[in-house]
Amino acid sequence: MTKKTAFRIFLIGTISSAALFLWATYDTQRQVATLSHVDKLSDQVVAGKRAFQKYNCNDCHTILGFGGYYAPDLTKVVQRVGEEGIRYRLKSPELAFADSPRKMPNQHLSDQEIKDLVAFFSWVGEINNNDWPPQDSKKRLSRGEQMMVAKVGVSPGAAVFQTKGCMNCHSLHGTGGTFGPALDKIGASLSAEEIGKYVRNPKGVNPNAKMPSQKDNLSERELDEVASFLATLK
Amino acid sequence: MEYRSQKIAYWYFAAALPLFVLQVVVGLWLAASYTFTIPQSIVNVFPFATARAFHTNLLVLWMLLGFMGGTYYIIPEETKSEIYSTNLAWFQLIALLVTGVTALVGFLFGWTQGRPLLEIPMALDFVVVIGALVFLFNVGMTMLKAKNWTAIQGTLLGGLVFLALLYLFGIPFYRNLVIDWYYWWWVIHLWVEGAWELVTAAIFAFVLMKLTGVERQVVEKWLYVEIGLFLFTGLAGTGHHYYWIGAPRYWLWIGGIFSALEPVPILLMVFDTMHHVKERKEKIVNPLTWTYAIGCAVLHFIGAGVWGFLHTLPQINYYTHGSQVTVSHGHLAFFGAYALLNLMTFYYAMPKLKGIAEYDDRRGKIGFWTMCSSMMIMGLTFGVAGVLQSYIERVLGMGYMVAQGYMRLWMGVTMVAGVFFLGGLLTTVVDLFTLRPAKVQT
Ligand code: HEM
Numbered sequence: 001m002t003k004k005t006a007f008r009i010f011l012i013g014t015i016s017s018a019a020l021f022l023w024a025t026y027d028t029q030r031q032v033a034t035l036s037h038v039d040k041l042s043d044q045v046v047a048g049k050r051a052f053q054k055y056n057c058n059d060c061h062t063i064l065g066f067g068g069y070y071a072p073d074l075t076k077v078v079q080r081v082g083e084e085g086i087r088y089r090l091k092s093p094e095l096a097f098a099d100s101p102r103k104m105p106n107q108h109l110s111d112q113e114i115k116d117l118v119a120f121f122s123w124v125g126e127i128n129n130n131d132w133p134p135q136d137s138k139k140r141l142s143r144g145e146q147m148m149v150a151k152v153g154v155s156p157g158a159a160v161f162q163t164k165g166c167m168n169c170h171s172l173h174g175t176g177g178t179f180g181p182a183l184d185k186i187g188a189s190l191s192a193e194e195i196g197k198y199v200r201n202p203k204g205v206n207p208n209a210k211m212p213s214q215k216d217n218l219s220e221r222e223l224d225e226v227a228s229f230l231a232t233l234k
Numbered sequence: 235m236e237y238r239s240q241k242i243a244y245w246y247f248a249a250a251l252p253l254f255v256l257q258v259v260v261g262l263w264l265a266a267s268y269t270f271t272i273p274q275s276i277v278n279v280f281p282f283a284t285a286r287a288f289h290t291n292l293l294v295l296w297m298l299l300g301f302m303g304g305t306y307y308i309i310p311e312e313t314k315s316e317i318y319s320t321n322l323a324w325f326q327l328i329a330l331l332v333t334g335v336t337a338l339v340g341f342l343f344g345w346t347q348g349r350p351l352l353e354i355p356m357a358l359d360f361v362v363v364i365g366a367l368v369f370l371f372n373v374g375m376t377m378l379k380a381k382n383w384t385a386i387q388g389t390l391l392g393g394l395v396f397l398a399l400l401y402l403f404g405i406p407f408y409r410n411l412v413i414d415w416y417y418w419w420w421v422i423h424l425w426v427e428g429a430w431e432l433v434t435a436a437i438f439a440f441v442l443m444k445l446t447g448v449e450r451q452v453v454e455k456w457l458y459v460e461i462g463l464f465l466f467t468g469l470a471g472t473g474h475h476y477y478w479i480g481a482p483r484y485w486l487w488i489g490g491i492f493s494a495l496e497p498v499p500i501l502l503m504v505f506d507t508m509h510h511v512k513e514r515k516e517k518i519v520n521p522l523t524w525t526y527a528i529g530c531a532v533l534h535f536i537g538a539g540v541w542g543f544l545h546t547l548p549q550i551n552y553y554t555h556g557s558q559v560t561v562s563h564g565h566l567a568f569f570g571a572y573a574l575l576n577l578m579t580f581y582y583a584m585p586k587l588k589g590i591a592e593y594d595d596r597r598g599k600i601g602f603w604t605m606c607s608s609m610m611i612m613g614l615t616f617g618v619a620g621v622l623q624s625y626i627e628r629v630l631g632m633g634y635m636v637a638q639g640y641m642r643l644w645m646g647v648t649m650v651a652g653v654f655f656l657g658g659l660l661t662t663v664v665d666l667f668t669l670r671p672a673k674v675q676t
């Protein structure tokens with residue numbers, strides 16, 4: 001091979017790849033409007049993005065999987081902890097994370113900034129991004145759930161309880177979160193129907209409830225299964 | 235040293251090294267934040283986010299200073315002329331340092347653009363751009379006036395211009411988060427897997443040619459093939475960051491296929507380094523410099539090529555994306571490719587700048603092996619933590635903090651390895667600043 005041939009390889013390689021890349025960039029710009037629901041990208045959402053950048057949230061949390069890996073991903077945070085859950089954590093992180101080994105700074109956000117941030121996260125959660133992250137995916141029964149049902153012999157409801165985030169707030173036999181009450185004996189006071197109603201709309205039962213509705217987080221089947229599981233705990 | 239103006243390179247290197255040390259010290263704080271519980275009162279005033287901005291910006295700053303110093307060292311020998319203006323080179327060094335320090339102090343007070351790795355506020359971005367333009371002007375004028383065109387010069391200048399152009403895409407505020415990340419990667423990916431590879435390939439080719447005495451024709455022929463393959467795979471390979479951001483689905487194909495080929499040019503670099511070393515026409519005078527060159531080629535391949543390939547296919551990346559697996563790769567790749575490249579350049583140029591033909595390399599060797607082995611261990615421990623995270627959090631679907639609980643031990647081991655790394659680095663830095671001639675063996 002001569003130096004001239006080598007130079008030709010360089011030119012052809014670079015130009016062909018650049019052409020493909022630039023064409024795809026043009027096409028992506030076109031399609032992003034639909035994929036990210038630009039019609040819902042309001043000024044409030046943009047204000048939320050500005051607040052997100054102002055407080056450098058992204059150097060601890062990932063969003064769409066990019067950023068710091070020190071705190072949970074925020075792509076589907078609304079689906080996971082609910083709008084109320086976000087407001088609580090932003091307003092009083094020292095309470096929300098009192099028992100967590102990892103703390104979040106209190107940035108003294110204004111109420112307006114908190115509202116904007118919630119709008120921003122709600123918009124991000126709807127981006128059509130090939131169903132990432134897997135742990136928040138609605139489409140698939142997580143491998144953890146499958147294995148617990150098949151191998152460990154727990155009921156499907158118990159598997160849902162353990163893997164769908166209930167234990168971020170609630171505990172059973174001392175394992176789990178402390179935001180919400182321990183549920184070891186919940187079946188003694190509530191029936192499966194009552195629990196089912198509560199988890200679908202906590203505020204409808206108790207207007208002061210801090211717990212977010214699980215209607216968007218869990219499917220109807222999962223809601224029924226987790227309710228009947230909890231009702232057996234007496 | 236053949237040209238007087240090459241001396242300026244020394245000050246770029248001297249500025250870069252302490253920043254590297256500071257980067258690693260802050261890194262230890264980050265590892266400690268994963269290992270221990272940092273109390274709320276400290277987190278409120280010095281959050282992890284600020285420390286991370288320090289860690290990454292220091293990395294970029296010292297490496298760019300190293301590249302610029304390397305360029306100023308190489309250009310006179312390649313063009314066979316003095317640098318166009320040493321005053322401009324001084325101005326630009328000071329401008330960059332002042333901007334960097336201002337940015338870091340600003341982070342402490344929350345002055346930030348709040349985008350990972352591109353935290354520098356817009357006002358300072360413009361100073362960076364001016365500094366870059368001065369640098370490119372100075373380098374370009376030197377080449378134009380000398381008119382001794384070589385492929386190494388062309389690659390170096392091309393890489394630097396490309397690098398500067400890409401930076402512009404990181405400056406604006408983007409309303410749409412999807413578009414924001416789309417162009418964020420034009421800076422991050424197209425830097426490390428595009429522009430920086432060109433700069434590196436040029437510097438590496440120069441040093442290799444000088445060390446081994448292999449003919450320019452041969453070295454430059456391989457240089458063309460390598461940068462051609464780098465750009466062929468790296469440009470469209472950007473798609474491996476577009477799988478989960480809300481971009482069209484075809485990126486899974488483009489990104490997967492092209493980025494899976496990215497290790498090829500890196501492997502080629504390993505082969506031709508080995509080949510040139512074997513076919514050398516010069517004696518090995520300073521073995522440590524040679525060790526750095528080979529170490530750089532090999533760890534570049536492991537960190538970027540192998541570790542990059544492991545999580546670049548969409549089927550795997552779906553589970554590992556944005557986990558400590560990414561961190562493992564980031565550390566091995568940056569260290570192997572760019573930290574070692576810079577240190578190799580320093581070990582090649584510093585003795586010449588000080589007029590030492592053959593330097594005493596006993597301390598330097600300890601530094602090299604300590605850094606390389608502790609970084610390999612860190613790559614593995616980050617990797618174990620990352621695999622645990624991918625499995626517990628993403629596959630099993632358990633909570634984020636549940637997974638972090640299992641990973642804590644491994645982050646602790648990483649911190650210990652990091653202490654060893656700092657030891658190796660301090661040894662290296664002290665050695666570089668106080669190089670002594672080797673005792674003549676009798
Ligand atoms: C010397 C060259 C390279 C350097 C310095 C480097 C560095 C990095 C860094 C720092 C990140 C993380 C960015 C972030 O999200 O904050 C990253 C991500 C990534 N790199 Fe590289 N890289 C290099 C080469 C490669 C190569 C050759 C490949 C593929 C073969 C590759 C594959 C990836 C992938 C797939 C990700 C995304 C990880 C995720 O999904 O979170 N890298 N790289």
Ligand SMILES: [Fe+2]
Nearest residue numbers: 423427472474
């Ligand atoms: Fe990349």
